[in-house]
Amino acid sequence: MDDKKLEELKEIAKESRVWIIKSLAEAKSGHPGGSLSCIDILTYLYFHAMNVDPTNPDDPDRDRFVLSKGHCAPALYTVLALKGFFPKEELLKLRKLGSILQGHPDAVKVPGVDASTGSLGQGLSIANGMALAGKLDRKDYTVYTIIGDGETEEGQIWEAAMTAAHYQLGNLIAFLDYNHLQIDGRIEDVMGNGNFTNRFKAFGWHVIDIDGHDLQAIDEAVKAAKQEKDAPTMIIAHTVKGKGVKFMEHVADWHGKAPSYEQALEAIQLLGGTWEGK
Amino acid sequence: MQKIATRDAYGKALLELGRRYENIVVLDADLSKSTKTELFAKEFPERFFQMGIAEQDMMATAAGLAFCGKVAFASTFAIFATGRAFEQIRNSICYPKVNVKVCATHAGITVGEDGGSHQSVEDIALMRSIPNMTVVVPADAVSTEKAVEAIYKHQGPVYLRLGRPGVPVIYDDKYQFEIGKATKLKDGSDAAVIATGIMVSLALDAAEMLREEGVSIQVWDMSTIKPLDVEAVKEAAKTGAIITAEEHSIIGGLGGAVAEAAAANSPCLMGFVGIEDTFGESGTPNELMEKYKLTPESIRDKVKEILAKKSSS
Numbered sequence: 001m002d003d004k005k006l007e008e009l010k011e012i013a014k015e016s017r018v019w020i021i022k023s024l025a026e027a028k029s030g031h032p033g034g035s036l037s038c039i040d041i042l043t044y045l046y047f048h049a050m051n052v053d054p055t056n057p058d059d060p061d062r063d064r065f066v067l068s069k070g071h072c073a074p075a076l077y078t079v080l081a082l083k084g085f086f087p088k089e090e091l092l093k094l095r096k097l098g099s100i101l102q103g104h105p106d107a108v109k110v111p112g113v114d115a116s117t118g119s120l121g122q123g124l125s126i127a128n129g130m131a132l133a134g135k136l137d138r139k140d141y142t143v144y145t146i147i148g149d150g151e152t153e154e155g156q157i158w159e160a161a162m163t164a165a166h167y168q169l170g171n172l173i174a175f176l177d178y179n180h181l182q183i184d185g186r187i188e189d190v191m192g193n194g195n196f197t198n199r200f201k202a203f204g205w206h207v208i209d210i211d212g213h214d215l216q217a218i219d220e221a222v223k224a225a226k227q228e229k230d231a232p233t234m235i236i237a238h239t240v241k242g243k244g245v246k247f248m249e250h251v252a253d254w255h256g257k258a259p260s261y262e263q264a265l266e267a268i269q270l271l272g273g274t275w276e277g278k
Numbered sequence: 279m280q281k282i283a284t285r286d287a288y289g290k291a292l293l294e295l296g297r298r299y300e301n302i303v304v305l306d307a308d309l310s311k312s313t314k315t316e317l318f319a320k321e322f323p324e325r326f327f328q329m330g331i332a333e334q335d336m337m338a339t340a341a342g343l344a345f346c347g348k349v350a351f352a353s354t355f356a357i358f359a360t361g362r363a364f365e366q367i368r369n370s371i372c373y374p375k376v377n378v379k380v381c382a383t384h385a386g387i388t389v390g391e392d393g394g395s396h397q398s399v400e401d402i403a404l405m406r407s408i409p410n411m412t413v414v415v416p417a418d419a420v421s422t423e424k425a426v427e428a429i430y431k432h433q434g435p436v437y438l439r440l441g442r443p444g445v446p447v448i449y450d451d452k453y454q455f456e457i458g459k460a461t462k463l464k465d466g467s468d469a470a471v472i473a474t475g476i477m478v479s480l481a482l483d484a485a486e487m488l489r490e491e492g493v494s495i496q497v498w499d500m501s502t503i504k505p506l507d508v509e510a511v512k513e514a515a516k517t518g519a520i521i522t523a524e525e526h527s528i529i530g531g532l533g534g535a536v537a538e539a540a541a542a543n544s545p546c547l548m549g550f551v552g553i554e555d556t557f558g559e560s561g562t563p564n565e566l567m568e569k570y571k572l573t574p575e576s577i578r579d580k581v582k583e584i585l586a587k588k589s590s591s
Contacts, residue, residue, distance in 0.1 A: 119370075132342070136325065
């Protein structure tokens with residue numbers, strides 16, 4: 001990826017973070033911490049890697065994306081809106097009655113959302129199904145998904161991990177958003193020992209560890225993943241919960257709490273953005 | 279009378295459908311020999327996905343395939359499909375209304391010797407409570423074959439409830455299955471028995487017993503539990519007494535569905551033949567049907583009980 005593209009993606013990621021904060025402040029509920037930790041990956045996917053067309057969201061040949069950690073919908077909605085799938089103004093109706101933007105992604109309502117998710121543990125299986133369909137139809141699309149680190153506590157993730165390796169889903173690229181925090185505290189304190197690299201390797205996955213906020217590293221990892229044709233790739237993305245908003249970073253409380261307008265204005269200022277009219 | 283298990287009819291119909299339609303895929307959770315999806319698997323190995331003993335993963339994987347234009351038939355035993363994977367069916371399949379057909383075999387107590395842990399007596403109640411879900415319970419092999427094609431053509435999720443042992447074939451090839459449409463198999467004036475699944479043929483036997491006693495009853499095959507044929511319930515209610523019969527708990531299944539429709543449209547006396555809010559146990563299917571009062575005699579007695587109430591009211 002050249003410097004120009006890199007700067008462009010950084011700018012989009014920054015703008016996305018501002019929109020995430022705005023939409024959550026308007027919604028008065030939702031999940032900022034995990035949305036901010038996975039937004040660099042989403043920006044990279046939708047503005048560099050994925051073959052998607054906002055004017056033809058149901059193109060059978062398009063790349064697919066499943067947000068398995070569906071509570072981070074504000075991040076997905078933001079990149080979809082910036083990409084042009086629907087007007088940006090819709091983002092300010094997040095979680096409100098009548099809006100297409102439900103608290104968790106709804107594939108029926110939102111153009112560009114490929115699967116309905118939110119109940120943790122199910123998205124990786126859905127992504128597997130899409131990858132199986134791609135192989136069966138001899139199509140060369142790639143299926144991307146992001147799972148949460150806490151989400152791996154769901155047993156179904158490991159069922160799906162077995163399936164992806166068993167069926168040699170080289171057309172599946174998953175990210176694990178390893179921000180180390182879940183609602184009740186640190187991942188390692190709530191359940192398990194982390195060590196996702198060894199665990200996914202043991203399940204037969206091609207595993208790459210990266211800094212999940214380094215767009216260049218994300219690019220290299222996806223390129224390496226595409227070289228692997230006979231196994232699914234898990235990109236363990238080491239991230240910071242609340243990344244970009246200093247007072248939210250590394251704080252579990254910001255998992256599922258929306259900022260007040262005052263906090264939102266402060267956050268947007270920290271991000272170098274503005275919010276007119278507030 | 280010839281007896282064929284509805285699961286055998288399902289396996290045969292699925293294979294036939296697979297030959298005609300390229301977009302059908304089938305998933306199973308290590309029970310393909312029992313659910314009979316192995317017939318499809320042998321002829322179309324590329325379109326068959328063995329998912330191992332992992333029903334939750336199977337349901338959501340089926341959803342993923344359906345999101346990409348496939349019509350996914352996912353099979354396992356009813357207890358695991360609707361119990362273990364309930365929330366996957368709800369959130370990954372029904373919420374986005376994708377084309378997954380949950381075809382569960384070994385429903386009810388006629389699973390037999392495996393015992394209460396494996397006998398689903400609540401699956402109809404669970405499945406019909408989910409928005410967007412259609413629930414079909416065929417009475418015999420012929421209706422199963424027709425239903426499999428109908429649910430393939432239906433856009434959206436379906437639960438198809440199938441059984442393990444052979445059951446009498448009551449229909450001939452002229453039978454037309456339509457989702458949401460009940461079939462009146464016998465006309466009568468004193469009461470109406472609305473049955474589903476394997477209880478339909480037993481209801482016909484009960485009607486014969488009652489006829490000999492001078493009691494005239496209607497017999498309905500309610501092969502779709504949801505959407506329920508409300509017009510059929512209204513017509514049945516004109517007799518003044520409806521008795522439902524199902525191999526399922528009396529709570530929330532066919533009886534519940536018919537009672538809801540009758541209460542809202544045409545209230546009448548009702549009686550419920552089914553499993554009385556209890557788990558099953560090990561035994562042969564016939565022994566269990568006797569013990570849990572799922573027999574023509576039980577239907578006959580229930581009809582007479584309700585008719586006695588009717589005449590005293």
